[in-house]
Amino acid sequence: MPTYCVNKNAQSNGDHEVHDLTFGACNRLPDYGNRLDLGYHPNCQSAVRQAKITYWKSNGCWYCCPACNTG
Numbered sequence: 001m002p003t004y005c006v007n008k009n010a011q012s013n014g015d016h017e018v019h020d021l022t023f024g025a026c027n028r029l030p031d032y033g034n035r036l037d038l039g040y041h042p043n044c045q046s047a048v049r050q051a052k053i054t055y056w057k058s059n060g061c062w063y064c065c066p067a068c069n070t071g
């Protein structure tokens, strides 16, 4: 089961991007200091729900979580 993180810094549109931390899954990961660990999740939908507890405007990274990216 992959581990996920959410970027502590919002994108220009206000979204906090959720990323899959599986090695090689994403090459757009935030810097270590900007990652809030979300722990293990069976899928990105679950990870985004967890991220929204902290950042209501969270969204899947278009690169590693395209199924959870709502644009």
Ligand SMILES: [Zn+2]
Residues within 6 Å of the ligand: 018, 019, 020, 026, 027, 028, 029, 061, 062, 063, 064, 065
């Ligand atoms: Zn990503």
